[in-house]
Structure formats: C-alpha cells, structure tokens
Amino acid sequence: MTTYYTEDHEWITVEGEVATIGVTEHAAEQLGEVVFIELKEAGDTFGKGDEIGVIETVKAASEVYAPVDGEIVEANSSLSDAPTELNEHPEGSAWLYKIKINDSGQLNGLMDKEAYNSLIG
Amino acid sequence: MVVEDNSVKRTPLHALHLELGGKMVNFAGWELPIQYPAGLMTEHRHCREKCALFDVSHMGQVKLRGDGIAEKFEKLVPASLVSLGEGKARYTFFTNAQGGVLDDLIVSNASDHFFIVVNASMRNQDLQIMRDGLPEVQIEELNHHALIALQGPASEKVLASQTNHPCDLKFMETMVTEIGGHPCRVSRLGYTGEDGFEISMPVESAEALTRAFLSHDDCEPAGLGARDSLRLEAGLCLYGEDIDPTTSPVEAGLSWAIPKRRRENGGFPGAERILNEIENGAARKLVGVRPQGRAPARSGVEIQTQTGLVCGAVTSGGFGPTVEGPVAMGYVTSEMSEPDTKVNLMIRGKPHPAVITPLPFVKQNYKR
Numbered sequence: 001m002t003t004y005y006t007e008d009h010e011w012i013t014v015e016g017e018v019a020t021i022g023v024t025e026h027a028a029e030q031l032g033e034v035v036f037i038e039l040k041e042a043g044d045t046f047g048k049g050d051e052i053g054v055i056e057t058v059k060a061a062s063e064v065y066a067p068v069d070g071e072i073v074e075a076n077s078s079l080s081d082a083p084t085e086l087n088e089h090p091e092g093s094a095w096l097y098k099i100k101i102n103d104s105g106q107l108n109g110l111m112d113k114e115a116y117n118s119l120i121g
Numbered sequence: 122m123v124v125e126d127n128s129v130k131r132t133p134l135h136a137l138h139l140e141l142g143g144k145m146v147n148f149a150g151w152e153l154p155i156q157y158p159a160g161l162m163t164e165h166r167h168c169r170e171k172c173a174l175f176d177v178s179h180m181g182q183v184k185l186r187g188d189g190i191a192e193k194f195e196k197l198v199p200a201s202l203v204s205l206g207e208g209k210a211r212y213t214f215f216t217n218a219q220g221g222v223l224d225d226l227i228v229s230n231a232s233d234h235f236f237i238v239v240n241a242s243m244r245n246q247d248l249q250i251m252r253d254g255l256p257e258v259q260i261e262e263l264n265h266h267a268l269i270a271l272q273g274p275a276s277e278k279v280l281a282s283q284t285n286h287p288c289d290l291k292f293m294e295t296m297v298t299e300i301g302g303h304p305c306r307v308s309r310l311g312y313t314g315e316d317g318f319e320i321s322m323p324v325e326s327a328e329a330l331t332r333a334f335l336s337h338d339d340c341e342p343a344g345l346g347a348r349d350s351l352r353l354e355a356g357l358c359l360y361g362e363d364i365d366p367t368t369s370p371v372e373a374g375l376s377w378a379i380p381k382r383r384r385e386n387g388g389f390p391g392a393e394r395i396l397n398e399i400e401n402g403a404a405r406k407l408v409g410v411r412p413q414g415r416a417p418a419r420s421g422v423e424i425q426t427q428t429g430l431v432c433g434a435v436t437s438g439g440f441g442p443t444v445e446g447p448v449a450m451g452y453v454t455s456e457m458s459e460p461d462t463k464v465n466l467m468i469r470g471k472p473h474p475a476v477i478t479p480l481p482f483v484k485q486n487y488k489r
Binding site for chain 1: 155156160161162165346349350415416417419439440442447469
C-alpha cells in the first residue's frame with residue numbers, strides 16, 4: 001500500500017488494482033467548512049487532470065481533479081449527508097472515490113509524503 | 122481610513138486582526154479578515170444569537186457641510202432628505218441617467234453637517250459624484266476615522282458595557298457620544314438583518330475600543346465571510362453583485378426607499394425610467410431563490426423555467442448558516458417572480474430544482 005500526493009492537494013492510496021482518492025488535510029483546512037460535495041458516479045471514466053468533483057464551502061466552490069486516468073468503482077455516498085466529515089477526516093473516512101487505475105505508470109509523476117510536505121511548507 | 126502600504130490598504134485594526142488569527146484577504150484593495158479561527162459558520166451564528174464585531178473601516182466616511190445640502194443632495198439620489206430630521210439616517214443610492222444604481226449609501230443628518238457612508242470599492246467614484254453634483258458644499262473625507270460594527274441581539278448590551286452615556290437610539294438613528302472616553306458617532310444600523318450599531322471613531326481610539334468590546338463575553342470578532350452570508354440571508358443587496366449601473370432600484374426591490382414626493386416630482390438622475398417602472402412595473406425583479414437540494418448556486422448561475430427556458434440569473438448565492446441550507450438572490454422575468462414559482466438552477470450544466478422565495482430568508486430583527 002503506497003500513498004501518493006498531487007500538486008492539487010489530492011492523495012491517492014494504491015492497493016493492488018484499486019486505489020482510493022481524497023483531498024489532503026492541508027486542503028481541507030484551507031477550504032474551511034464544507035457544506036456540499038458533488039461527486040460523479042460509479043462507472044464514470046476520466047482522464048488525468050479532469051474535474052471529477054466539486055467541494056462547496058459557504059463562500060466558494062473548489063474543483064477536485066483526477067490524479068491519474070481511471071474509472072470510478074465507488075463514490076463515497078456518506079458525504080452527501082455529512083459533508084463536514086471532509087473537514088474532520090479528509091485522509092480517512094471522508095475519501096471521495098475508489099477507482100481502477102488505467103496506467104499505473106502515471107503514479108511515478110506524483111509526489112510522496114515528504115515531497116508533498118515540502119510543497120505545502 | 123487609509124494607511125498606505127504597497128498599494129494594499131490596511132485599517133487601524135490590522136495588527137489586532139493578525140493577533141486574533143484573522144485569515145487576511147484582499148477586498149476592494151483592502152487587507153481584511155475573511156474569517157477568524159472560529160470559522161465563518163460560528164461567526165455567522167454568533168451574530169444572529171449574540172454580538173459580532175466587524176471592522177468596516179474600509180468603507181468611505183464623508184462629511185458634507187454647506188447651505189441647502191438636503192436640496193442639493195436630492196438631485197443625486199431619489200430619497201427624501203429635506204424631511205430627514207436631525208439624528209436620523211436613511212438608506213439611499215446614487216443613480217445614473219439611465220436609472221441604474223451607481224452605489225448604495227447611508228446618509229445621516231448630523232445637525233450641522235451630513236454624514237455619508239459609502240462602499241469601499243466606490244469611494245472615489247462617489248466622491249467625484251458629490252464634488253460634481255454639490256456646488257459650494259464642503260466635502261471632507263474622514264481619512265482619520267475607523268468604523269466598526271457591533272451586530273446582533275446583544276449589541277446594545279455590549280455597547281452599554283463600555284459607556285456611562287446612554288445610547289438612546291432606535292433603528293436608523295445616529296448621535297455623537299463618548300464611549301470609554303473616546304469621542305464616537307454611534308448609529309443604530311448595519312447590514313446583517315440584526316439589531317446593531319456602527320461606530321465611527323478616531324483612528325487612535327480604534328484598537329482600544331475594539332479590545333474593550335471584545336472583552337465582553339457576548340462579543341466575538343467576525344470577518345467578511347460572515348458579513349456576506351448574513352446580509353444574503355437578510356435579503357440585503359450587495360453593490361457590484363445584486364445592484365449595479367445596469368439594474369434599476371425598482372428591479373432590485375428598492376422602491377420602498379423612494380418616497381411619495383420623489384415619485385411625484387422626480388428630479389434625480391434616471392427618474393424617467395425609475396418612475397415609469399414604479400408606475401408600470403419592471404420587466405425583471407430581484408427575488409429570493411431557495412435551492413431544494415444541498416448544492417449552493419453562486420453568482421452567474423442561470424435560472425430556467427421548468428420547461429427549460431432561460432428566465433434569469435443568480436446574482437449572489439451561497440450557504441445560509443441560519444437557514445441551514447443554500448440560499449440565493451437573482452433577477453428573473455416579472456412573470457416568474459411570484460413566490461412559490463418553481464424554477465431550475467443550472468449548476469455546472471445540470472438543472473437543480475429551486476423555488477422563488479420572498480426576501481428576507483431570515484426575519485430582520487431591527488429595534489424600531
């Protein structure tokens with residue numbers, strides 16, 4: 001199990017065929033209180049960099065971008081009733097998607113924890 | 122109040138905002154807190170339940186002196202100012218020749234002068250309007266004054282805790298007094314829908330007085346974020362979003378601020394269009410829009426009829442912490458403006474059901 005990070009403040013944890021993605025604690029802190037999360041559905045496919053969701057706070061809407069090419073296996077439906085969970089556990093129970101990765105080679109372009117930590121300083 | 126610093130201006134409370142952990146943003150050229158560590162939702166609710174303190178020193182404060190100011194000023198705005206008694210304040214707006222709104226403002230009769238408060242982003246334009254439109258009137262910008270707002274049901278108690286001089290004011294009244302030894306102008310008004318006060322004071326007094334207010338258990342600082350969600354729930358127009366040079370006051374639902382005499386006699390910029398719209402109705406109206414789901418509709422979101430025809434657009438919207446759901450305001454064609462009309466909001470290309478709702482979303486709580 002390995003976790004990678006993106007410059008758009010997403011994390012992706014890979015376990016065999018399936019990966020889990022979400023936003024980082026740093027991102028959740030910067031966003032402020034989340035009031036609504038719009039997610040795509042299982043079966044939707046996407047390319048790296050595509051917008052795959054929107055996180056709304058009282059003030060603003062922020063897009064979530066796909067860290068790699070893939071297909072959605074499961075969207076975290078519990079977030080629609082409890083969006084503030086994303087403020088509480090962004091790197092745990094408030095994951096956004098389980099996905100199937102098309103090209104695991106794309107993971108090499110992402111950051112590890114150390115590199116991400118130095119990015120957010 | 123202006124302290125220049127690399128073109129981004131700071132208010133006299135800048136250091137205190139940082140000390141309180143304010144998250145600073147650039148707003149209309151001013152560095153101001155969008156929120157404090159408590160967070161926007163908590164600050165919003167505190168204002169509805171107790172008392173929130175806002176730094177509104179970025180707003181333009183202007184003194185006008187001269188003979189016949191009321192008559193002269195009535196040529197610039199559709200309010201009745203000759204009937205504005207001493208110690209009374211009034212909401213009005215500068216209009217242009219096309220009947221659009223150039224800015225909204227508060228005019229107070231301060232006995233020997235008029236005291237004006239205008240939006241920060243429009244202060245230069247407004248000063249020019251007054252210089253051009255008020256011959257032989259002395260226009261003094263109060264560049265050495267701060268402005269802070271106490272808003273919420275406990276504001277009266279918080280204010281009283283710092284002064285022995287009673288502030289015996291009703292909504293839209295103003296007076297000069299002393300608070301904690303500092304000379305202040307106190308006006309009972311604000312822009313949150315709650316009871317409250319705006320207090321103008323010399324820069325030197327700002328930090329000490331703010332600290333004194335914040336020492337009261339019921340008073341907490343609140344930022345621009347809460348200020349916006351509070352005014353949105355209260356159905357109050359934000360200049361630049363809900364009203365601008367293309368929207369008339371009648372379309373914006375501000376006809377209440379144009380009294381009978383001004384409707385009969387006109388004599389203000391754009392009177393032709395404005396009076397015609399009062400008489401015959403406007404083609405579009407600013408309405409409350411309540412999304413039925415959880416997704417907030419932001420400024421620019423298209424409003425459609427249920428059959429998919431475009432009938433308007435959202436001008437400001439977000440999440441209402443007191444409403445506990447998304448709220449928005451926007452313009453729709455007059456036939457779609459009746460309360461309970463069902464519409465669709467096109468959020469990210471998909472229709473989201475919503476209902477036209479009377480404004481305000483949260484009952485205003487003024488001390489009349």
